[in-house]
Amino acid sequence: MRSRIGVVVVLAASLLGGCGGDDGSKGEADDARSTGTTSAPTQEPWQALDGPLGRCGPQPADVADAGFAPTVLQDEKVGKITAVTAGTGPTVAILLHQTDGNGLCGWLAYAADLVAEPGVQVLAIDLCGFGESTCHGGRRSGPAQADAVRVAVREARTGLQATRVVVVGASMGGSVALMTAASDAMIDTAVDLSGPVDWAGIEVIDGGRGLRVPVLVAMADDEGEEAVVGSQAIVDLAPAGSRFEPAESGHGYALLFDEDDQPTALAETVAAWIRG
Template identity: 30%
Template structure:
């Protein structure tokens, strides 16, 4: 081999080593993004992320027009990212629906509560089976999560607790909320997640104030059925024109806000 040929051989070898080194430097941004998986009925494995127990930076996953405080909600072996904002003696627990990447759905609608942030403290989290919740099971742990959420609000000074649930969250609010310690419940399109008899049973077994809402977009049949269920169980009903769950906001904003303020007055220590 002549000197010129040897020189080019060494150059090619160095170039190859530099290329391989660049490829092995680490996974791409896309590979490390860790898009979460959403399931309608079963718990799903959480994507790679922070160790359980650490605060999860929700603002990297959820867009919100409200300045939130990232938190971590624990319920036994269950760990979920959570977010809170606002202040005051009324605690509002927001339970999300099946779309919107867990609690991110509520955070996208957080501006609907801007008029209440001086009077109420809001808390939302990923339910088991959604977002980045790390759970061994779904339904039982969802009940524990709701109880843990109420405990968190009470520990922060809340003297009245309102649960606002959207769709799946609206059903869970009615199903688990009274036993978990909710003073008042607002269910946005929660009807239809369970059999009619089961839903009516849940409504009849509590004397807590419950507002059932739906819209004509949820179907005329469901609209009429829910109105009939509300009348049969002595619960309040509000119907709207469009939307499902939290997408009924802002049309339902005034009604929801009034209900939260009513609970604040009705369940304050001076009125008990």
């Protein structure tokens, strides 16, 4: 049985017709590599979500039942950031997607698992130029994405009443999460899953020296020695308590679920990191 994340990626990407390789993430041709066949699952009926999330395509029952609530974050200087929330609790995990064309949809499966128990809220956003988000000037650069995350962090603290804010990103989103960890004093920690170490704007972290909070960084061996060594080096120079998590294979979301649709050990590590 294929990972449900993989199916969401394929379905949503086909619906939205997007690929974000120009943003410097590990060309989300890696989605095809990590998800295998594109045939739809047959083990149980899936259903489309109501409202704006209908664009994400059919979802398994636990995702449909997670209580995702679409919202829009408005900022005069940044623009319109579309998002979804779910869950209850004092910790808010802000989820930043990779560049596979489906925006926040790629996080729904893992987010549903995170909010299955109380204590954590999720705030998954469409970054600038993805999904339904529109930033002023059509910006999609690294600084623009960091601006979008700052809007989400403010919403987490004021709107969702968070006492702990964790920014979690996959691929491009992972690099943006580290940028946020270097520039936003309102977050407690960040998680980077396969973020390119040379992505546009990532120099703000100064190789790890610029990070203000501890970070969890994961990179798979099949990304190549340069990516693994670079990620480890970031952690080595990051604040005390930071951690590097190796993996054999996978990129971004694909690090979180195995081929039998079960959470990986890394998925559990990330969930524990979020919960603190």
